[in-house]
Amino acid sequence: MKEKTKTKPILQAQELSIGYSDKIVAEDISLKINEAELVAVIGINGSGKSTLLKTLTGNLKCLSGTISIQQKNINEISVQKLSELISIVLTETQFSQNLLVEELVALGRQPYTNWLGQLSNKDINAVKQALQLLEIEDKSKRKCGSLSDGQLQKVFLARAIAQETPLIFLDEPTTHLDLYHKIFVLKLLKTLSRRTNKSIVFATHEINLALQLCDQIILVSNGKVTQKTPEELINSNLLQELFPKDLVEFDAATKNFKVL
Structure with missing residues (x-):
């Protein structure tokens, strides 16, 4: 630290x-x-x-x-x-239960992606780093609807971190x-x-x-x-x-x- x-x-x-x-x-x-x-x-x-x-x-x-x-x-x-x-994490955030963890975290890159929402190598690396920082890279392929409240909170924090x-x-x-x-x-x-x-x-x-x-x-x-x-x-x-x-x-x- x-x-x-x-x-x-x-x-x-x-x-x-x-x-x-x-x-x-x-x-x-x-x-x-x-x-x-x-x-x-x-x-x-x-x-x-x-x-x-x-x-x-x-x-x-x-x-x-x-x-x-x-x-x-x-x-x-x-x-x-x-x-x-500024990135914002709200208590009651609407999201699709079928989104993968990595997909939800990648939404933090929206300020930087093109109009098609395509992720660049920089965007992909930012998502990976956020997942690693929150120690949830092993859950990247899981659907968000399968997570506990504590795990989901970490995913939203990862999205905020990915927003840089x-x-x-x-x-x-x-x-x-x-x-x-x-x-x-x-x-x-x-x-x-x-x-x-x-x-x-x-x-x-x-x-x-x-x-x-x-x-x-x-x-x-x-x-x-x-x-x-x-x-x-x-x-x-x-x-x-x-x-x-x-x-x-x-x-x-x-x-x-x-x-x-």
């Missing part, structure tokens, strides 16, 4: 307001995503995590403020170029997984961010795991977005205020939420 070195910002947001024409979800947002960092977006249900991800990826227009990727305003980046900068973008966004990547596979996927994301020098941003409810594994945490709560390191967030007392205190509380000493 590569040693982590001093990194530079790949994505920055300044004075951002997010939401919809009839509703502001959060405002006055300033954040920075550095190269080769694993960043979790946390918050209670309905707080605006998905809205933030949609806005940062250009799928939803911000109400005000600016988003820059590699120091260029996202509004000035073409759809084609944006697909070479500096930024990867994931929405709830551990949904439907048991505890072991939740830890497995998040540790895998950490390893990938180091090995590939990619910035990986994911929304999650697994706050305890995110605090242990991530470089940065983005907290969406009460119309505000706060970015801190895990240690800074723990010391800020913001986690103690995240949930009503009648059922659960955050224990700073153990860095865990506990049932009362």
Whole structure:
């Protein structure tokens, strides 16, 4: 695994307001995503995590403020170029159960293939490398419908890696997984961010795991977005205020939420 070195910002947001024409979800947002960092977006249900991800990826227009990727305003980046900068892995992704694993991973090469979708040698090599990196090359000829949830999640990650973008966004990547596979996927994301020098941003409810594994945490709560390191967030007392205190509380000493 590569040693982590001093990194530079790949994505920055300044004075951002997010939401919809009839509703502001959060405002006055300033954040920075550095190269080769694993960043979790946390918050209670309905707080605006998905809205933030949609806005940062250009799928939803911000109400005000600016988003820059590699120091260029996202509004000035073409759809084609944006697909070479950002790959997205959604929780509920529609796909054909009859697709082979290698075929699904190869869909990540769409930004680079010709209009017929033919794969060049470079595309084929990118797919092979992604399969190897996720250790699923032995499943390349299997149909996706035959895979477990954990295996399928690795295939979607491989597709994102094959897309060869500096930024990867994931929405709830551990949904439907048991505890072991939740830890497995998040540790895998950490390893990938180091090995590939990619910035990986994911929304999650697994706050305890995110605090242990991530470089940065983005907290969406009460119309505000706060970015801190895990240690800074723990010391800020913001986690103690995240949930009503009648059922659960955050224990700073153990860095865990506990049932009362």
